[in-house]
Amino acid sequence: MLFRQLFDEESSTYTYLIADRSLKQALLVDPVLEQVERDHQLLDELELTLKYCLETHIHADHITGTGKLRAMTGCLGIVPENAPVNCADGFLKHREILQLGDVIIEAIATPGHTDSHAAYLVNQKAVLTGDALFIRGCGRTDFQSGDPGTLYDSVTQQLFTLPDETLVYPGHDYKGNSVSSIGEEKQYNPRFVGRDRLQFITFMNNLNLPDPKKMSEAVPANQKCGNI
């Protein structure tokens, strides 16, 4: 398996390129519109055919690269079940599996940041946590269809129940971290350690964060698969 973590500095978004080397087929998770040329060139150089673009959720801070990549490569755009997108080629339910040769991706419904959100477990060794769980943090829950109680349940019941050694690859990082583990986050994530569900809800409801810069542009564009 080939696994590459790619970063968009403007939105601090991680995109993941995952491929079966022998099959020469790849998928991208959470591609960013402004990085499509970079990602497409990398696929070319690695002689990989892009089969799927997966979204963890409908983003509010960047426009997905899926629409453009679909037009360039003919890949399929896949989103979590119930995502408010009518242009997707497929929807993944909780625990549904997408296989690409030796790459096995299992969707784990993890709503709360938005009401449709999936984490993707890769070969049972690493989990792409999108905006549900960050390294020592978590996604915000105060706009779109966010709900802090739902996020608390997703993280504690769906992610923190994975084996401790499962690697955590987040959808964003703002401090230069690239990877963590479930064990580490259970022990050290300050959003969850020492807070019960009610305390977490109160904390998240009082963050008073400004709206993401691109929100008014990104959400409608992403509901159209990034076709702006």
Add this chain to the structure above:
Amino acid sequence: MLFRQLFDEESSTYTYLIADRSLKQALLVDPVLEQVERDHQLLDELELTLKYCLETHIHADHITGTGKLRAMTGCLGIVPENAPVNCADGFLKHREILQLGDVIIEAIATPGHTDSHAAYLVNQKAVLTGDALFIRGCGRTDFQSGDPGTLYDSVTQQLFTLPDETLVYPGHDYKGNSVSSIGEEKQYNPRFVGRDRLQFITFMNNLNLPDPKKMSEAVPANQKCGNI
């Protein structure tokens, strides 16, 4: 072995944390002064004792975190042979090995960006290339003790002769890439592909880059191991 890639956004510098998990001992390669608190906290959380801070070279674009980390942890500061630093605890010669339990680091002299520079081969699987080789790029050669012909020889004779599957972890990246391989760089690095030594020298001598923002501050500070 534990391996963590950490990023400093201001200088686009990658720092590497490498540790023997059972021994609970770690080393850092190219720590950044402004990220010392982050790195120290991570070492604490992972219950790792910092034994060494290694520099690939004397940096001109950021101040090393080694001095501060040495004061905080008692670790040893290690630099490549002939680095113009009189405060280092140790110097690594070409092909010299530093071992930390199951972590075996082999220094590969790769001058050219500066006249003392080492890449570090980790367990013969990954190479930390510092500012000698970037993903689809290379370090500049137009200040301090840089020399383009020497860099060409280092990259083509010392790095491109490693097995193709060796992972390349650079000292910087400016486009959101995190890792590559020797095979990929031999095939696609635009600085080297299709250029012989003389063409490379001419190309590098005509880049006309501005000085790094922190150069006048960083070089003298790094010659004092970051003790500013």
